Each structure stands twice: as C-alpha cells, then as structure tokens.
Amino acid sequence: MGLYMSMYIGPYAEATASAVEREIAVYGCTNRQCARWKDREGWPLAAAFCATCGSPTGQTTKKSKKHPSPYEALGESERLSPISDDGADGVCYFIPNIRGDGCGERLGGDRGEDHHLDLSDVDRETEMKKFAEQFSEELDALRKVYDVEICWGLQVHWS
Ligand SMILES: [Zn+2]
Numbered sequence: 001m002g003l004y005m006s007m008y009i010g011p012y013a014e015a016t017a018s019a020v021e022r023e024i025a026v027y028g029c030t031n032r033q034c035a036r037w038k039d040r041e042g043w044p045l046a047a048a049f050c051a052t053c054g055s056p057t058g059q060t061t062k063k064s065k066k067h068p069s070p071y072e073a074l075g076e077s078e079r080l081s082p083i084s085d086d087g088a089d090g091v092c093y094f095i096p097n098i099r100g101d102g103c104g105e106r107l108g109g110d111r112g113e114d115h116h117l118d119l120s121d122v123d124r125e126t127e128m129k130k131f132a133e134q135f136s137e138e139l140d141a142l143r144k145v146y147d148v149e150i151c152w153g154l155q156v157h158w159s
Pocket residue numbers: 029030031034035036037050051052053054055
C-alpha cells in the first residue's frame with residue numbers, strides 16, 4: 001500500500017490487451033528429458049550442473065503468456081505515463097506526463113491535503129479530441145499492442 005496519492009482528472013487512454021504467448025528466457029537444467037526441465041525459472045541457478053541428471057545448467061527458452069509491457073509499447077516517448085504498469089489484468093491507463101491544453105489536471109499529496117477543482121466549465125469532448133491529437137504518435141504506438149479507447153475521467157493512484 002502506497003503512501004502518496006496522486007489524482008488525475010482529464011482525458012486519458014484506456015489500453016486493453018490480452019496476454020500473448022511469447023518466448024522468454026529461463027534458466028536451469030538444459031536436458032529436455034530431465035525431471036527438472038519443467039522447473040526452469042527466470043533467473044540463473046548458482047549450480048553449474050543439474051543435481052538430478054548432471055547436465056550443465058544454462059539459459060533456454062520457454063513459451064509464456066504475458067501482457068505487453070506499457071513501457072515497451074510506448075518506446076522512447078515519455079510524454080504519457082502508464083498507470084497500473086504491472087498490466088496484470090491486461091488493462092493499463094495512460095495519462096499525460098506533460099502540461100498543456102487537453103492534458104487534464106494532476107492533483108496529489110500527502111494525507112490531509114485538500115483539493116478543490118471546479119469542473120463545471122470543462123468541455124470533455126474537446127479535451128478528448130485535443131488529447132488524441134497531441135498524443136497521436138504515442139497512441140498509434142500503443143494501438144500496435146493494445147485496443148485503445150480515449151476516455152475522460154478520474155485516475156487515482158497510490159505510490
Ligand atoms: Zn537435469
């Protein structure tokens with residue numbers, strides 16, 4: 001549980017992706033016939049040889065279902081920030097990391113801080129359009145991996 005709460009109100013991207021099967025690097029016994037073949041993990045073993053069959057240990061690959069990494073999807077750009085970047089449920093939210101027109105409002109703070117924001121004049125449609133234009137490059141990159149929907153609303157995040 002985090003200690004610092006940040007809130008964002010404004011346009012954001014809701015990105016959904018199903019898990020895709022990918023080859024990942026794993027370490028352990030290199031002998032397919034060995035009972036320990038299925039125990040290969042994502043980190044190298046200390047032992048140079050398998051305790052069960054005596055084969056050398058090392059890196060092999062296996063197929064694993066994984067959600068995309070939002071940072072990989074964004075590439076070099078840091079103009080959008082992913083929220084819930086573990087992507088455990090396959091949904092990730094992207095909010096602006098810069099200030100400007102169509103970039104919403106960020107509020108944050110420690111316990112006890114008050115915020116008051118008048119939203120009565122906000123034109124949500126226009127803000128969502130501006131967001132889509134301003135971050136079109138990033139959104140195109142995200143669309144290669146995610147289904148992307150532009151929304152307007154509140155994101156609350158503890159860190
Ligand atoms: Zn073995």
